[in-house]
Amino acid sequence: xxxxEQSPQxxxxxxxxxxxxxxxxxxxxxxxxxxxxxxxxxxxxxxxxSSGKKKHGRLIATIxxxxxxxxxxxxASHPRDSAVYICAVRYPETSGSRLTFGEGTQLTVNP
Amino acid sequence: NAGVTQTxxxxxLKTGQSMTLQCAQDMNHExxxxxRQDPGMGLRLIHYSVGAGITDQGEVPNGYNVSxxxxxxxxxxxxxxxxxxxxxxxxxSSYSPIGSYGYxxxxxxRLTVV
Numbered sequence: 001x002x003x004x005e006q007s008p009q010x011x012x013x014x015x016x017x018x019x020x021x022x023x024x025x026x027x028x029x030x031x032x033x034x035x036x037x038x039x040x041x042x043x044x045x046x047x048x049x050s051s052g053k054k055k056h057g058r059l060i061a062t063i064x065x066x067x068x069x070x071x072x073x074x075x076a077s078h079p080r081d082s083a084v085y086i087c088a089v090r091y092p093e094t095s096g097s098r099l100t101f102g103e104g105t106q107l108t109v110n111p
Numbered sequence: 112n113a114g115v116t117q118t119x120x121x122x123x124l125k126t127g128q129s130m131t132l133q134c135a136q137d138m139n140h141e142x143x144x145x146x147r148q149d150p151g152m153g154l155r156l157i158h159y160s161v162g163a164g165i166t167d168q169g170e171v172p173n174g175y176n177v178s179x180x181x182x183x184x185x186x187x188x189x190x191x192x193x194x195x196x197x198x199x200x201x202x203x204s205s206y207s208p209i210g211s212y213g214y215x216x217x218x219x220x221r222l223t224v225v
Contacts, residue, residue, distance in 0.1 A: 045213030
C-alpha cells in the first residue's frame with residue numbers, strides 16, 4: 001500500500017471548471033511537493049508546502065498538517081492543464097532529495 | 112539552457128547487457144537523485160547523492176550502481192540488465208535538501224530490456 005494516496009486517479013473536466021486533486025499521507029512529514037507531468041513525460045515542480053497555502057497563477061495548493069492532507073486546486077481550468085499531477089512527501093528522518101510519491105492523478109480538461 | 116540533461120532518451124537492451132544512463136546538471140545543485148517510473152506505481156527512488164563523492168541507496172537500488180565524482184554528473188549504471196528493469200528513468204536535482212526551491216527533472220530515459 002502506497003504511503004501517499006491521491007484521489008481521484010482520473011479526472012475529466014470541462015474548460016473553465018474548478019478542479020480539486022487530493023493527497024493524503026499516513027505519518028508526519030517535513031514537506032509536501034506537487035509536481036506536474038506533461039503528456040510528453042517531462043516533470044515540473046509546482047509547489048513545496050510545509051504549512052498553509054501557496055498560490056501561483058491559477059494554481060492553489062493547501063496543506064493541513066493535523067489531518068495529513070493536501071489539496072491542489074486549479075481555477076478556470078484550460079485544456080493546457082491536462083497532465084498528470086503528482087503529490088510527493090519528504091519524511092523528517094530522510095536526507096537529500098528523498099521523496100515518496102503518490103501514483104498521480106490524470107487530469108483531462110476538454111474544450 | 113540551464114537544467115538537467117539526460118541521455119539517451121530511448122534505449123533497448125538485451126538481458127544481461129550493461130549500460131550507463133547519463134545525467135548532468137549545470138545549476139550547481141548539490142542534491143541529485145535517480146527515480147524509476149512504472150505503470151500503476153509512483154516514482155521510486157533508486158539512488159541519491161548529497162554532494163560530490165557521497166551517494167546512498169534509495170528504495171529500489173538492486174541492480175544499479177551510481178557514482179558522483181563531480182557536482183555536475185550523476186550517472187546510473189545497470190550492471191546486468193533484466194526485463195524487470197524496463198521502465199522510464201528520471202534524474203532530478205535540487206538546490207536545497209528539502210527542495211525548497213523545487214526540483215528540476217531531466218526529460219527521462221525510456222528503457223526496454225528484452
